[in-house]
Amino acid sequence: MIIRPVRDSAADAAAVREVAAAAFGSPPAPERREAPDAARAVRAVRHEARTRHLAVTDPQGCWLAEDGGRAVGAALSLRREDVWLLALLVVDPAVQGKGVGRLLLQRAAAHGRGCLRGMLCASPSPAAARRYRLSGFTLHPAMQLRGPVDRTGLQDPGDVPVHPGGPGQLHLLDSVDRRLRGAAHGPDHGFMLAHFEELLVADSLAGSGYCYRDGGEVKLLAATSKRIAVRLLREALARVPEGTDALVEHLTAEQEWALDVGLEVGLTVGTRGYVALRGMRPPVPYLPEGAFL
Ligand SMILES: CC(C)(COP(=O)(O)OP(=O)(O)OC[C@H]1O[C@@H](n2cnc3c(N)ncnc32)[C@H](O)[C@@H]1OP(=O)(O)O)[C@@H](O)C(=O)NCCC(=O)NCCS
Structure with a gap:
């Protein structure tokens, strides 16, 4: 071999x-x-x-x-x-x-x-968990939210404006990434912009943040406050097409703000895999993307 x-x-x-x-x-x-x-x-x-x-x-x-x-x-x-x-x-x-x-x-x-820092989203595989822990990662058990979105809970547009974003906001996204996880996504934003359905951005005096949505999936969410994060997640879920189940993954216990939004709009909570981290605590409020984290 x-x-x-x-x-x-x-x-x-x-x-x-x-x-x-x-x-x-x-x-x-x-x-x-x-x-x-x-x-x-x-x-x-x-x-x-x-x-x-x-x-x-x-x-x-x-x-x-x-x-x-x-x-x-x-x-x-x-x-x-x-x-x-x-x-x-x-x-x-x-x-x-x-x-x-x-x-x-x-x-x-x-x-x-x-x-000094490392991140990965681990599957539920016991062999993977063993490998990652033996490599010095702390395993944070993760939840996921899934199901049809009950839109009656999403009528209120909220007080922080959220807009579709694009390549002109890459500096803002990288700044939020640095604050949250200690490193920009850099070239990976170009990939995500090209392959995911939309980028949503909030940028106001109250704070900044962004998330990607692809069909029913909320792929990555980072914000400078829980208030902004809640607003972004609610907006992303409101934009999930009718008839498509929503999916929000990789929530550790630190992301209760997201769990509460999901429960409010009727999503079902389950457990799946781990967010494995080395040299850092889970960033909050933050929902990692499985590959680009
Ligand atoms: C996770 C994966 C990549 C590991 O590859 P692998 O070649 O089987 O790994 P290794 O043989 O090097 O190591 C597996 C370790 O887990 C142990 N192991 C295997 N099955 C296990 C089980 N059911 N419970 C506990 N330990 C287990 C092995 O004994 C070995 O430990 P050791 O080397 O200390 O004895 C592989 O199992 C895989 O592809 N799984 C499915 C996909 C997946 O989940 N990938 C991880 C995504 S985060």
Whole structure:
């Protein structure tokens, strides 16, 4: 078996996606119900684009394990200022439990050498939890909110204006990121702007913040106060298309402001995976994006 850098190529991006599909297997029933063929195709295109984006921005952070020319594992990680972030760690089920995940994580973590802070969103996999804790991460159990949005709770437009945003606001977004998690998202905002349905921004004397929405999913939310964060989340949920279930993920206990918004509009709370952090407490108010954190 060899471990080599992921190249910015269609073939490597497809190989990473195929190993990830095999590793994660069939999604749980509620997610399967919501993923018709067209949605799956969009996800596949985005997955491959994300791999290529990271292979370009972080060539030393992205690794592929191959056995006899066949991809059997992958790790994608990124470094933004002084924070190391793990976007993906997957091993083909046929070779799991043989140390491939440990080797891939070691290679990816070397990219973050010198970073005092680390973040990743971990799946519920016990093997993953073991690997991350043994790598020095603190595991914060996470909740998710899911279901149809009860719009009767969203009639009040709120006192802080929220507007659709765009590339002209990248400095603002990076400033909010630095305040919240200690590092800007930098080039990852370009990716998210291109691939997610909309960016919502609040910027007033009361404070600043932003979130992305993609269909029913609220993907990333950062704000300088809970009041702004609540306003952004309510606005994002109000804009979820009729007939589409909302999904808000990666809420640790620190994000009760978001839990309360979700309960208020009738979403169902469940637990799923962990937000794993090293050298930092959970940023608040903050909902990480699974790959770019
Ligand atoms: C998580 C994953 C990448 C680990 O890869 P791997 O090659 O199986 O990992 P390793 O063999 O290096 O290490 C797995 C460790 O977990 C342990 N382990 C495996 N199954 C376990 C279980 N059910 N409960 C507890 N520990 C378990 C192994 O003993 C090993 O620990 P050790 O090396 O200290 O003995 C792989 O299992 C996977 O792809 N899972 C599905 C996708 C996923 O959830 N990825 C993580 C996303 S955050």
